[in-house]
Amino acid sequence: xxxxxxxxxxxxIGEFKPSKFDKFYFIKNQLLNEDDFLEGSVFLPDIAVIDxxxxxxxxxxxxFSINFKIVDSKIDFEKLILVLRDSNVRAFxxxxxxxxxxNNVSDTKRFFYFEKNILNSHFDTENSAYGYYxxxxxxxxxxxxxxxxxxxxxxxxxxxxxxxxxxxNFHFES
Numbered sequence: 001x002x003x004x005x006x007x008x009x010x011x012x013i014g015e016f017k018p019s020k021f022d023k024f025y026f027i028k029n030q031l032l033n034e035d036d037f038l039e040g041s042v043f044l045p046d047i048a049v050i051d052x053x054x055x056x057x058x059x060x061x062x063x064f065s066i067n068f069k070i071v072d073s074k075i076d077f078e079k080l081i082l083v084l085r086d087s088n089v090r091a092f093x094x095x096x097x098x099x100x101x102x103n104n105v106s107d108t109k110r111f112f113y114f115e116k117n118i119l120n121s122h123f124d125t126e127n128s129a130y131g132y133y134x135x136x137x138x139x140x141x142x143x144x145x146x147x148x149x150x151x152x153x154x155x156x157x158x159x160x161x162x163x164x165x166x167x168x169n170f171h172f173e174s
């Protein structure tokens with residue numbers, strides 16, 4: 001089965017002043033260089049959207065998120081924390097999304113179907129799809145793993161494919 005990368009991001013929840021996060025702010029704090037900013041960047045009083053080749057950064061009054069466009073992109077997290085120290089950050093999380101491509105949605109049954117689960121008896125049909133959710137404390141965070149069947153559009157083709165979406169979230173409270 002083929003695997004694929006869907007997304008990775010860092011999300012901070014708190015109180016932010018979007019107008020503070022202008023182009024100069026990111027350059028002054030050595031998070032980005034002037035050449036990094038793409039045309040799609042927007043700086044308004046209520047929202048800042050910073051578009052670069054590696055990231056899409058969005059800041060509104062209660063959320064600061066960094067979406068990685070390239071899976072291998074890295075960001076200096078310690079420097080980012082120092083930069084955000086003036087903001088009232090209440091929680092943050094690391095999110096990773098991966099996909100396992102399936103031949104058929106019914107393939108999920110062999111991963112997640114258990115006869116003793118009374119709920120499964122109501123969904124034991126030819127076209128049923130199964131998933132799973134688990135959560136636990138892990139390394140000072142709350143780890144949440146959500147595995148669910150999805151249909152994804154192949155970018156280069158006009159084709160929908162069946163997949164299992166694996167969403168990992170490491171949630172930290174401040």
